[in-house]
Amino acid sequence: MAISPASSSIKFLFYCLSIVVLVGLVNASRFDELFQPSWAQDHFSYEGEQLNLKLDNFSGAGFASKSMYMFGKTTLQIKLIEGDSAGTVTAFYMSSNGPNHNEFDFEFLGNTTGEPYLVQTNIYVNGVGNREQRLNLWFDPSKDFHSYSILWNQRQVVFLVDETPIRVFTNKENQGVAFPKDQAMGVYSSIWNADDWATQGGRVKTDWTHAPFVASYKGFEIDACECAVSVAADQNVRRCSASDKGYWWDQPVMSELNQHQSHQLMWVRANHLVYDYCTDSSRFPVLPRECDHR
Template identity: 35%
Template sequence: MARRSLVLLLSSLAVAVLSILQPASAQSAWLDEFTTDGEVRADFDATGKQVASLVLDRSSGAGFNSTQKYLFGEFSVEMKLVPGNSAGTVTSFYLTSGETGKGDDHDEIDMEFMGNSSGAPTVLNTNVWASGDGKKEHQFYLWFDPAADYHKYTIIWNDKNIIFRVDDVTVRAFRRYADLPYPDAKPMAVHATLWDGSYWATEKGNIPIDWSAAPFVVSYRGYTANACVASEHGKPSCPAGRNEWMDRELDDTDRLTVAWARRNCLQYNYCEDGWRFPEGFPGECSRE
Protein backbone atom coordinates (compact mmCIF):
# COMPACT_ATOMS: atom_id res chain seq x y z
CA MET A 1 0.00 0.00 0.00
CA ALA A 2 2.80 2.38 0.93
CA ARG A 3 4.57 1.57 -2.34
CA ARG A 4 1.39 2.28 -4.32
CA SER A 5 0.95 5.61 -2.53
CA LEU A 6 4.55 6.51 -3.31
CA VAL A 7 4.05 5.68 -6.99
CA LEU A 8 0.89 7.80 -7.12
CA LEU A 9 2.68 10.66 -5.38
CA LEU A 10 5.61 10.52 -7.80
CA SER A 11 3.22 10.38 -10.76
CA SER A 12 1.35 13.42 -9.48
CA LEU A 13 4.60 15.30 -8.99
CA ALA A 14 5.74 14.40 -12.52
CA VAL A 15 2.46 15.70 -13.98
CA ALA A 16 2.77 18.90 -11.95
CA VAL A 17 6.35 19.45 -13.08
CA LEU A 18 5.45 18.82 -16.72
CA SER A 19 2.52 21.22 -16.49
CA ILE A 20 4.93 23.90 -15.30
CA LEU A 21 7.74 23.22 -17.75
CA GLN A 22 5.87 22.54 -20.97
CA PRO A 23 4.22 25.96 -21.41
CA ALA A 24 7.51 27.72 -20.59
CA SER A 25 9.39 25.59 -23.09
CA ALA A 26 6.77 26.09 -25.78
CA GLN A 27 6.82 29.85 -25.27
CA SER A 28 10.61 29.87 -25.32
CA ALA A 29 11.15 27.98 -28.57
CA TRP A 30 12.34 31.04 -30.43
CA LEU A 31 14.88 29.02 -32.42
CA ASP A 32 11.95 27.67 -34.46
CA GLU A 33 11.91 31.08 -36.17
CA PHE A 34 15.46 30.55 -37.48
CA THR A 35 17.38 28.39 -39.91
CA THR A 36 20.74 27.08 -38.72
CA ASP A 37 24.15 26.43 -40.22
CA GLY A 38 26.99 24.38 -38.76
CA GLU A 39 26.76 22.82 -35.31
CA VAL A 40 23.98 24.45 -33.28
CA ARG A 41 23.02 22.77 -30.02
CA ALA A 42 19.50 23.53 -28.80
CA ASP A 43 18.40 22.95 -25.20
CA PHE A 44 16.39 24.54 -22.39
CA ASP A 45 17.88 25.93 -19.20
CA ALA A 46 16.47 25.50 -15.69
CA THR A 47 14.13 28.48 -16.14
CA GLY A 48 12.58 27.11 -19.34
CA LYS A 49 14.41 29.49 -21.66
CA GLN A 50 15.63 27.95 -24.90
CA VAL A 51 19.41 28.07 -25.30
CA ALA A 52 21.08 27.89 -28.70
CA SER A 53 24.81 27.15 -28.51
CA LEU A 54 27.04 27.75 -31.53
CA VAL A 55 30.14 25.59 -31.93
CA LEU A 56 33.36 26.54 -33.72
CA ASP A 57 36.07 24.01 -34.57
CA ARG A 58 38.65 23.56 -37.32
CA SER A 59 36.05 22.26 -39.75
CA SER A 60 33.45 24.99 -39.49
CA GLY A 61 31.80 27.83 -37.63
CA ALA A 62 28.09 28.04 -36.89
CA GLY A 63 25.16 30.41 -37.01
CA PHE A 64 21.43 30.93 -37.28
CA ASN A 65 19.32 33.48 -39.12
CA SER A 66 15.66 34.46 -38.94
CA THR A 67 13.19 33.26 -41.54
CA GLN A 68 11.44 36.63 -41.27
CA LYS A 69 12.79 39.96 -42.44
CA TYR A 70 12.03 43.20 -40.62
CA LEU A 71 11.83 46.90 -41.35
CA PHE A 72 12.48 48.62 -37.99
CA GLY A 73 12.15 47.12 -34.54
CA GLU A 74 13.75 46.30 -31.22
CA PHE A 75 15.85 43.12 -31.12
CA SER A 76 17.38 41.64 -27.95
CA VAL A 77 19.22 38.51 -26.94
CA GLU A 78 21.14 37.26 -23.92
CA MET A 79 24.59 35.88 -24.71
CA LYS A 80 27.34 34.05 -22.84
CA LEU A 81 30.56 34.29 -24.80
CA VAL A 82 33.46 31.88 -25.27
CA PRO A 83 35.33 31.44 -21.95
CA GLY A 84 39.11 31.39 -21.51
CA ASN A 85 41.38 32.11 -24.45
CA SER A 86 38.96 33.13 -27.21
CA ALA A 87 41.56 35.03 -29.28
CA GLY A 88 40.76 35.02 -32.98
CA THR A 89 37.08 34.18 -32.58
CA VAL A 90 34.25 36.53 -33.55
CA THR A 91 30.77 36.21 -32.07
CA SER A 92 27.97 38.30 -33.53
CA PHE A 93 24.37 39.44 -33.25
CA TYR A 94 23.34 41.56 -36.20
CA LEU A 95 20.80 42.50 -38.87
CA THR A 96 21.48 42.47 -42.59
CA SER A 97 19.53 42.84 -45.81
CA GLY A 98 21.50 39.85 -47.07
CA GLU A 99 23.11 41.26 -50.17
CA THR A 100 26.75 40.38 -49.70
CA GLY A 101 29.86 40.87 -51.74
CA LYS A 102 32.37 43.59 -52.47
CA GLY A 103 30.84 46.76 -53.82
CA ASP A 104 27.26 45.74 -53.03
CA ASP A 105 24.57 48.02 -51.64
CA HIS A 106 23.44 46.02 -48.61
CA ASP A 107 22.31 47.45 -45.26
CA GLU A 108 23.57 46.06 -41.96
CA ILE A 109 23.60 46.78 -38.22
CA ASP A 110 26.31 44.95 -36.27
CA MET A 111 27.17 43.94 -32.74
CA GLU A 112 30.36 41.87 -32.95
CA PHE A 113 32.42 40.53 -30.06
CA MET A 114 36.09 40.09 -30.77
CA GLY A 115 37.83 37.30 -28.88
CA ASN A 116 40.74 37.92 -26.56
CA SER A 117 43.59 36.10 -24.92
CA SER A 118 42.78 35.12 -21.34
CA GLY A 119 42.44 38.08 -19.02
CA ALA A 120 42.24 40.72 -21.76
CA PRO A 121 39.13 42.91 -22.07
CA THR A 122 36.51 41.87 -24.62
CA VAL A 123 35.86 44.35 -27.42
CA LEU A 124 32.33 45.02 -28.67
CA ASN A 125 32.39 46.33 -32.23
CA THR A 126 29.28 48.27 -33.32
CA ASN A 127 28.82 49.23 -36.94
CA VAL A 128 26.22 50.48 -39.42
CA TRP A 129 26.05 49.92 -43.18
CA ALA A 130 23.70 51.82 -45.48
CA SER A 131 23.53 51.03 -49.20
CA GLY A 132 27.00 49.52 -49.04
CA ASP A 133 28.45 52.45 -47.10
CA GLY A 134 30.04 51.16 -43.88
CA LYS A 135 33.22 51.93 -41.95
CA LYS A 136 31.27 53.47 -39.08
CA GLU A 137 32.67 51.47 -36.18
CA HIS A 138 32.64 52.36 -32.53
CA GLN A 139 34.45 49.75 -30.45
CA PHE A 140 34.01 49.44 -26.69
CA TYR A 141 35.79 47.48 -23.99
CA LEU A 142 33.08 45.69 -22.01
CA TRP A 143 33.16 46.51 -18.31
CA PHE A 144 32.42 42.92 -17.23
CA ASP A 145 33.40 39.37 -18.16
CA PRO A 146 30.89 38.42 -20.88
CA ALA A 147 31.84 34.74 -20.65
CA ALA A 148 31.08 34.40 -16.93
CA ASP A 149 27.32 34.77 -17.31
CA TYR A 150 24.59 35.85 -19.70
CA HIS A 151 24.29 39.54 -20.58
CA LYS A 152 21.65 41.26 -22.66
CA TYR A 153 22.44 42.99 -25.97
CA THR A 154 19.88 45.13 -27.81
CA ILE A 155 19.55 46.88 -31.16
CA ILE A 156 16.78 49.46 -31.54
CA TRP A 157 16.25 50.52 -35.15
CA ASN A 158 13.78 53.11 -36.38
CA ASP A 159 13.66 55.87 -38.97
CA LYS A 160 15.32 58.36 -36.60
CA ASN A 161 18.29 56.51 -35.14
CA ILE A 162 19.90 53.19 -34.28
CA ILE A 163 20.53 52.58 -30.58
CA PHE A 164 22.96 50.00 -29.20
CA ARG A 165 22.40 48.81 -25.60
CA VAL A 166 24.27 46.49 -23.23
CA ASP A 167 22.34 45.23 -20.20
CA ASP A 168 19.81 48.03 -20.87
CA VAL A 169 22.60 50.63 -20.80
CA THR A 170 22.76 52.72 -23.97
CA VAL A 171 26.34 52.93 -25.26
CA ARG A 172 25.85 54.38 -28.73
CA ALA A 173 23.30 56.02 -31.04
CA PHE A 174 23.74 56.42 -34.79
CA ARG A 175 21.52 59.28 -35.94
CA ARG A 176 19.79 59.69 -39.27
CA TYR A 177 20.54 62.78 -41.39
CA ALA A 178 18.40 63.51 -44.42
CA ASP A 179 21.37 64.03 -46.74
CA LEU A 180 23.39 60.97 -45.65
CA PRO A 181 22.93 57.23 -46.21
CA TYR A 182 20.77 55.47 -43.61
CA PRO A 183 19.26 51.95 -43.53
CA ASP A 184 15.57 52.71 -43.90
CA ALA A 185 14.29 50.86 -46.96
CA LYS A 186 15.75 47.34 -47.17
CA PRO A 187 14.20 44.69 -44.89
CA MET A 188 16.77 42.87 -42.78
CA ALA A 189 16.97 39.42 -41.20
CA VAL A 190 18.44 38.73 -37.76
CA HIS A 191 21.67 36.71 -37.68
CA ALA A 192 23.96 35.23 -35.05
CA THR A 193 27.32 33.66 -35.88
CA LEU A 194 30.53 32.29 -34.38
CA TRP A 195 33.47 32.20 -36.79
CA ASP A 196 37.24 32.29 -37.25
CA GLY A 197 38.35 35.91 -37.49
CA SER A 198 42.04 35.27 -36.84
CA TYR A 199 43.09 37.70 -39.57
CA TRP A 200 41.32 40.58 -37.84
CA ALA A 201 39.69 39.98 -34.47
CA THR A 202 42.43 40.12 -31.84
CA GLU A 203 45.03 42.89 -31.82
CA LYS A 204 44.50 43.42 -35.56
CA GLY A 205 45.17 39.77 -36.31
CA ASN A 206 48.38 39.43 -34.30
CA ILE A 207 46.90 36.68 -32.10
CA PRO A 208 45.17 33.87 -34.05
CA ILE A 209 42.94 31.10 -32.77
CA ASP A 210 44.61 28.44 -30.61
CA TRP A 211 42.90 25.39 -32.06
CA SER A 212 44.15 23.18 -29.23
CA ALA A 213 41.39 24.80 -27.12
CA ALA A 214 38.63 23.93 -29.62
CA PRO A 215 35.73 23.47 -29.76
CA PHE A 216 34.69 27.01 -28.88
CA VAL A 217 31.10 27.51 -27.73
CA VAL A 218 28.93 30.61 -27.32
CA SER A 219 25.35 30.47 -26.03
CA TYR A 220 22.28 32.58 -26.82
CA ARG A 221 18.97 32.70 -24.96
CA GLY A 222 16.03 35.03 -24.29
CA TYR A 223 15.74 36.26 -27.88
CA THR A 224 12.95 38.76 -28.58
CA ALA A 225 11.97 40.71 -31.69
CA ASN A 226 9.39 43.45 -31.24
CA ALA A 227 9.41 44.60 -34.83
CA CYS A 228 7.63 45.26 -38.11
CA VAL A 229 7.63 42.14 -40.28
CA ALA A 230 8.38 42.95 -43.91
CA SER A 231 6.02 41.85 -46.66
CA GLU A 232 6.80 41.18 -50.30
CA HIS A 233 3.78 43.27 -51.19
CA GLY A 234 2.49 46.27 -49.28
CA LYS A 235 3.46 47.79 -45.95
CA PRO A 236 5.22 45.90 -43.17
CA SER A 237 3.02 44.34 -40.48
CA CYS A 238 3.76 46.13 -37.19
CA PRO A 239 2.77 44.91 -33.70
CA ALA A 240 -0.23 46.89 -32.45
CA GLY A 241 0.31 48.58 -29.11
CA ARG A 242 3.91 47.38 -28.76
CA ASN A 243 5.75 49.79 -31.03
CA GLU A 244 7.12 52.29 -28.51
CA TRP A 245 10.53 51.69 -30.09
CA MET A 246 9.32 53.39 -33.30
CA ASP A 247 9.77 56.85 -31.77
CA ARG A 248 12.61 55.92 -29.43
CA GLU A 249 15.43 58.45 -29.29
CA LEU A 250 17.97 59.24 -26.62
CA ASP A 251 16.57 60.59 -23.37
CA ASP A 252 18.58 62.32 -20.64
CA THR A 253 19.62 59.02 -19.04
CA ASP A 254 20.76 57.64 -22.41
CA ARG A 255 22.85 60.72 -23.08
CA LEU A 256 24.56 60.29 -19.72
CA THR A 257 25.36 56.61 -20.34
CA VAL A 258 26.60 57.32 -23.89
CA ALA A 259 28.92 59.97 -22.46
CA TRP A 260 30.08 57.52 -19.77
CA ALA A 261 30.76 54.81 -22.37
CA ARG A 262 32.76 57.25 -24.50
CA ARG A 263 34.91 58.31 -21.55
CA ASN A 264 35.49 54.90 -20.02
CA CYS A 265 34.99 52.19 -22.64
CA LEU A 266 35.41 53.57 -26.16
CA GLN A 267 38.68 52.33 -27.66
CA TYR A 268 38.06 53.06 -31.36
CA ASN A 269 36.01 55.77 -33.06
CA TYR A 270 36.03 55.96 -36.86
CA CYS A 271 35.50 59.71 -36.62
CA GLU A 272 38.97 60.04 -35.09
CA ASP A 273 40.80 57.81 -37.57
CA GLY A 274 42.37 60.30 -39.96
CA TRP A 275 44.58 57.64 -41.56
CA ARG A 276 41.48 55.78 -42.68
CA PHE A 277 39.82 58.89 -44.12
CA PRO A 278 42.61 60.96 -45.72
CA GLU A 279 40.10 62.93 -47.81
CA GLY A 280 37.93 63.87 -44.85
CA PHE A 281 35.72 62.22 -42.29
CA PRO A 282 32.18 60.97 -43.10
CA GLY A 283 29.55 63.69 -42.96
CA GLU A 284 27.96 62.61 -39.70
CA CYS A 285 31.23 62.95 -37.78
CA SER A 286 30.99 66.75 -37.61
CA ARG A 287 27.36 66.61 -36.41
CA GLU A 288 27.60 64.27 -33.44
Protein backbone atom coordinates in the same frame (compact mmCIF):
# COMPACT_ATOMS: atom_id res chain seq x y z
CA MET B 1 17.66 73.75 -24.52
CA ALA B 2 18.18 72.26 -21.08
CA ILE B 3 15.82 69.48 -20.03
CA SER B 4 14.69 69.47 -16.41
CA PRO B 5 14.86 66.23 -14.39
CA ALA B 6 11.07 66.37 -14.04
CA SER B 7 10.62 66.61 -17.80
CA SER B 8 13.03 63.72 -18.32
CA SER B 9 11.15 61.62 -15.74
CA ILE B 10 7.84 62.29 -17.45
CA LYS B 11 9.33 61.25 -20.81
CA PHE B 12 10.76 58.07 -19.30
CA LEU B 13 7.41 57.26 -17.64
CA PHE B 14 5.63 57.73 -20.98
CA TYR B 15 8.16 55.44 -22.61
CA CYS B 16 7.57 52.71 -20.01
CA LEU B 17 3.79 53.03 -20.35
CA SER B 18 4.03 52.89 -24.13
CA ILE B 19 5.93 49.62 -23.92
CA VAL B 20 3.21 48.12 -21.74
CA VAL B 21 0.22 49.44 -23.67
CA LEU B 22 1.38 49.18 -27.28
CA VAL B 23 1.88 45.68 -28.53
CA GLY B 24 4.58 44.85 -31.07
CA LEU B 25 3.96 42.36 -33.81
CA VAL B 26 6.41 39.68 -32.73
CA ASN B 27 7.71 38.89 -29.26
CA ALA B 28 8.87 35.42 -28.28
CA SER B 29 11.65 33.69 -26.40
CA ARG B 30 11.94 30.25 -28.02
CA PHE B 31 14.67 29.88 -30.62
CA ASP B 32 12.63 27.77 -33.01
CA GLU B 33 9.71 30.22 -33.07
CA LEU B 34 11.84 32.99 -34.53
CA PHE B 35 15.04 31.45 -35.88
CA GLN B 36 16.47 28.50 -37.74
CA PRO B 37 20.00 27.18 -38.31
CA SER B 38 21.55 28.66 -41.44
CA TRP B 39 24.74 26.58 -41.58
CA ALA B 40 26.58 23.78 -39.74
CA GLN B 41 23.59 22.45 -37.86
CA ASP B 42 25.81 19.70 -36.45
CA HIS B 43 27.57 22.46 -34.48
CA PHE B 44 24.36 23.30 -32.60
CA SER B 45 23.39 21.84 -29.23
CA TYR B 46 20.50 22.57 -26.88
CA GLU B 47 20.13 22.62 -23.11
CA GLY B 48 16.44 23.33 -22.55
CA GLU B 49 15.86 26.77 -24.06
CA GLN B 50 19.59 27.50 -24.16
CA LEU B 51 21.31 27.19 -27.52
CA ASN B 52 25.04 26.54 -27.85
CA LEU B 53 27.04 27.21 -31.01
CA LYS B 54 30.51 25.76 -31.33
CA LEU B 55 33.53 26.61 -33.42
CA ASP B 56 36.21 24.03 -34.12
CA ASN B 57 38.87 23.68 -36.79
CA PHE B 58 36.28 22.16 -39.13
CA SER B 59 33.55 24.79 -38.99
CA GLY B 60 31.75 27.53 -37.16
CA ALA B 61 27.96 27.85 -37.14
CA GLY B 62 25.20 30.38 -37.63
CA PHE B 63 21.45 30.99 -37.49
CA ALA B 64 18.99 33.38 -39.08
CA SER B 65 15.52 34.70 -38.38
CA LYS B 66 12.67 33.06 -40.28
CA SER B 67 11.25 36.47 -41.22
CA MET B 68 12.47 39.90 -42.28
CA TYR B 69 11.63 43.05 -40.35
CA MET B 70 11.56 46.80 -40.70
CA PHE B 71 11.88 48.89 -37.52
CA GLY B 72 11.54 47.64 -33.96
CA LYS B 73 13.89 46.00 -31.49
CA THR B 74 15.69 42.68 -31.38
CA THR B 75 17.50 41.24 -28.37
CA LEU B 76 19.66 38.19 -27.73
CA GLN B 77 21.08 37.10 -24.40
CA ILE B 78 24.58 35.78 -25.05
CA LYS B 79 27.33 34.25 -22.95
CA LEU B 80 30.57 34.50 -24.90
CA ILE B 81 33.43 32.04 -25.23
CA GLU B 82 35.29 31.50 -21.97
CA GLY B 83 39.06 31.38 -21.60
CA ASP B 84 41.38 31.85 -24.55
CA SER B 85 39.10 33.02 -27.37
CA ALA B 86 41.76 34.73 -29.51
CA GLY B 87 40.99 34.73 -33.22
CA THR B 88 37.29 34.02 -32.79
CA VAL B 89 34.35 36.29 -33.58
CA THR B 90 30.83 35.89 -32.25
CA ALA B 91 28.52 38.10 -34.31
CA PHE B 92 24.97 39.33 -33.77
CA TYR B 93 23.60 41.50 -36.54
CA MET B 94 20.73 42.62 -38.74
CA SER B 95 21.10 42.75 -42.50
CA SER B 96 19.09 43.23 -45.66
CA ASN B 97 19.86 41.43 -48.92
CA GLY B 98 21.77 42.50 -52.01
CA PRO B 99 24.96 44.45 -52.76
CA ASN B 100 23.45 47.76 -51.61
CA HIS B 101 22.37 46.26 -48.32
CA ASN B 102 21.92 47.83 -44.89
CA GLU B 103 23.49 46.17 -41.87
CA PHE B 104 23.88 46.73 -38.11
CA ASP B 105 26.68 44.68 -36.49
CA PHE B 106 27.69 43.55 -33.04
CA GLU B 107 31.01 41.67 -33.38
CA PHE B 108 32.56 40.27 -30.21
CA LEU B 109 36.28 39.91 -30.80
CA GLY B 110 37.95 37.20 -28.76
CA ASN B 111 41.22 37.65 -26.93
CA THR B 112 43.88 35.78 -25.02
CA THR B 113 43.09 34.61 -21.52
CA GLY B 114 42.95 37.51 -19.08
CA GLU B 115 42.56 40.17 -21.74
CA PRO B 116 39.19 41.91 -22.17
CA TYR B 117 36.78 41.17 -24.97
CA LEU B 118 36.40 43.95 -27.49
CA VAL B 119 32.98 44.72 -28.92
CA GLN B 120 33.01 46.15 -32.43
CA THR B 121 29.92 47.77 -33.88
CA ASN B 122 29.50 48.74 -37.50
CA ILE B 123 26.77 50.18 -39.70
CA TYR B 124 26.30 49.70 -43.43
CA VAL B 125 23.97 51.95 -45.39
CA ASN B 126 23.34 51.19 -49.07
CA GLY B 127 26.29 48.81 -49.10
CA VAL B 128 28.78 51.23 -47.53
CA GLY B 129 30.26 50.38 -44.11
CA ASN B 130 33.61 51.42 -42.61
CA ARG B 131 31.84 52.90 -39.58
CA GLU B 132 33.57 50.82 -36.91
CA GLN B 133 33.62 51.64 -33.22
CA ARG B 134 35.27 49.41 -30.62
CA LEU B 135 34.87 49.32 -26.87
CA ASN B 136 35.60 47.11 -23.92
CA LEU B 137 32.82 46.20 -21.53
CA TRP B 138 32.36 46.95 -17.84
CA PHE B 139 31.94 43.22 -17.09
CA ASP B 140 33.31 39.88 -18.27
CA PRO B 141 30.84 38.78 -20.99
CA SER B 142 32.06 35.18 -20.83
CA LYS B 143 30.99 34.61 -17.21
CA ASP B 144 27.25 35.07 -17.57
CA PHE B 145 24.48 35.96 -19.99
CA HIS B 146 24.00 39.61 -20.92
CA SER B 147 21.44 41.25 -23.18
CA TYR B 148 22.51 42.78 -26.49
CA SER B 149 19.90 44.75 -28.41
CA ILE B 150 19.45 46.72 -31.62
CA LEU B 151 16.69 49.34 -31.64
CA TRP B 152 15.78 50.71 -35.07
CA ASN B 153 13.24 53.33 -36.04
CA GLN B 154 13.01 56.13 -38.57
CA ARG B 155 15.00 58.52 -36.38
CA GLN B 156 17.84 56.45 -34.97
CA VAL B 157 19.64 53.13 -34.66
CA VAL B 158 20.69 52.34 -31.08
CA PHE B 159 23.01 49.56 -29.91
CA LEU B 160 22.37 48.58 -26.29
CA VAL B 161 24.11 46.33 -23.76
CA ASP B 162 21.91 45.40 -20.81
CA GLU B 163 19.70 48.33 -21.91
CA THR B 164 22.64 50.76 -21.71
CA PRO B 165 23.14 52.54 -25.05
CA ILE B 166 26.69 52.16 -26.36
CA ARG B 167 26.17 53.70 -29.79
CA VAL B 168 23.62 55.82 -31.65
CA PHE B 169 23.40 56.43 -35.40
CA THR B 170 21.05 59.37 -35.88
CA ASN B 171 19.02 60.12 -38.99
CA LYS B 172 20.80 63.06 -40.64
CA GLU B 173 19.15 62.91 -44.03
CA ASN B 174 18.62 66.67 -43.81
CA GLN B 175 22.44 66.93 -43.89
CA GLY B 176 22.79 64.65 -46.90
CA VAL B 177 23.62 61.49 -44.92
CA ALA B 178 21.87 58.32 -46.06
CA PHE B 179 19.83 56.54 -43.40
CA PRO B 180 18.63 52.91 -43.49
CA LYS B 181 14.84 53.00 -43.67
CA ASP B 182 13.72 51.35 -46.91
CA GLN B 183 14.97 47.75 -46.73
CA ALA B 184 13.64 44.91 -44.61
CA MET B 185 16.31 43.14 -42.57
CA GLY B 186 16.83 39.70 -41.14
CA VAL B 187 18.36 38.94 -37.73
CA TYR B 188 21.45 36.75 -37.63
CA SER B 189 24.15 35.37 -35.36
CA SER B 190 27.23 33.29 -36.01
CA ILE B 191 30.51 32.12 -34.54
CA TRP B 192 33.55 31.86 -36.81
CA ASN B 193 37.32 32.04 -37.08
CA ALA B 194 38.75 35.44 -38.05
CA ASP B 195 42.29 35.21 -36.78
CA ASP B 196 43.55 37.17 -39.77
CA TRP B 197 42.19 40.37 -38.14
CA ALA B 198 40.09 39.80 -35.00
CA THR B 199 42.69 39.81 -32.21
CA GLN B 200 45.35 42.53 -32.11
CA GLY B 201 44.98 43.07 -35.82
CA GLY B 202 45.63 39.41 -36.60
CA ARG B 203 48.88 39.15 -34.65
CA VAL B 204 47.37 36.59 -32.23
CA LYS B 205 46.07 33.47 -33.95
CA THR B 206 43.45 30.96 -32.90
CA ASP B 207 44.84 28.22 -30.64
CA TRP B 208 42.90 25.16 -31.77
CA THR B 209 44.07 23.14 -28.76
CA HIS B 210 41.38 25.11 -26.85
CA ALA B 211 38.63 24.10 -29.28
CA PRO B 212 35.72 23.69 -29.33
CA PHE B 213 34.91 27.33 -28.64
CA VAL B 214 31.32 27.70 -27.45
CA ALA B 215 28.98 30.71 -27.36
CA SER B 216 25.62 30.26 -25.61
CA TYR B 217 22.29 31.98 -26.27
CA LYS B 218 18.89 32.37 -24.67
CA GLY B 219 16.12 34.99 -24.39
CA PHE B 220 15.45 35.37 -28.12
CA GLU B 221 13.25 38.40 -28.69
CA ILE B 222 12.07 40.27 -31.76
CA ASP B 223 9.51 43.04 -31.33
CA ALA B 224 9.29 44.54 -34.79
CA CYS B 225 7.27 45.09 -37.95
CA GLU B 226 7.35 41.79 -39.82
CA CYS B 227 7.65 41.99 -43.62
CA ALA B 228 6.01 39.22 -45.62
CA VAL B 229 8.12 37.97 -48.53
CA SER B 230 4.97 37.75 -50.66
CA VAL B 231 4.41 41.51 -50.33
CA ALA B 232 6.20 44.03 -52.56
CA ALA B 233 9.05 45.87 -50.86
CA ASP B 234 7.46 49.29 -51.28
CA GLN B 235 4.26 48.05 -49.65
CA ASN B 236 6.22 46.79 -46.65
CA VAL B 237 7.93 50.17 -46.39
CA ARG B 238 4.60 51.99 -46.40
CA ARG B 239 3.03 49.66 -43.85
CA CYS B 240 5.97 49.62 -41.46
CA SER B 241 6.44 53.39 -41.76
CA ALA B 242 2.76 54.30 -41.32
CA SER B 243 2.25 56.79 -38.52
CA ASP B 244 -1.26 55.52 -37.74
CA LYS B 245 -0.24 51.98 -36.76
CA GLY B 246 0.67 52.85 -33.17
CA TYR B 247 4.00 51.08 -33.19
CA TRP B 248 5.74 51.76 -29.87
CA TRP B 249 9.09 52.42 -31.57
CA ASP B 250 7.52 55.24 -33.58
CA GLN B 251 6.27 57.15 -30.55
CA PRO B 252 7.81 60.65 -30.19
CA VAL B 253 9.57 59.63 -26.98
CA MET B 254 11.57 57.06 -28.99
CA SER B 255 12.94 59.59 -31.46
CA GLU B 256 15.99 60.25 -29.30
CA LEU B 257 17.66 59.09 -26.12
CA ASN B 258 16.16 60.36 -22.89
CA GLN B 259 18.36 62.30 -20.47
CA HIS B 260 19.35 59.24 -18.44
CA GLN B 261 20.27 57.28 -21.57
CA SER B 262 22.30 60.22 -22.90
CA HIS B 263 24.29 60.27 -19.66
CA GLN B 264 24.84 56.51 -19.94
CA LEU B 265 26.15 56.88 -23.48
CA MET B 266 28.51 59.66 -22.42
CA TRP B 267 29.83 57.44 -19.61
CA VAL B 268 30.40 54.51 -21.99
CA ARG B 269 32.24 56.68 -24.49
CA ALA B 270 34.38 58.32 -21.80
CA ASN B 271 35.36 55.10 -20.04
CA HIS B 272 35.16 52.23 -22.52
CA LEU B 273 35.51 53.45 -26.10
CA VAL B 274 38.87 52.46 -27.56
CA TYR B 275 38.34 53.21 -31.28
CA ASP B 276 36.01 55.48 -33.24
CA TYR B 277 36.23 55.82 -37.01
CA CYS B 278 35.11 59.43 -36.62
CA THR B 279 38.46 60.29 -35.00
CA ASP B 280 40.67 58.21 -37.31
CA SER B 281 42.22 60.87 -39.53
CA SER B 282 44.60 58.35 -41.12
CA ARG B 283 41.64 56.48 -42.62
CA PHE B 284 39.46 59.52 -43.10
CA PRO B 285 41.46 62.73 -43.80
CA VAL B 286 38.07 64.26 -44.55
CA LEU B 287 35.66 63.68 -41.69
CA PRO B 288 32.63 61.57 -42.75
CA ARG B 289 29.60 63.80 -42.85
CA GLU B 290 27.69 61.87 -40.18
CA CYS B 291 30.58 62.47 -37.75
CA ASP B 292 30.03 66.22 -37.72
CA HIS B 293 28.19 66.79 -34.43
CA ARG B 294 27.65 70.50 -34.90
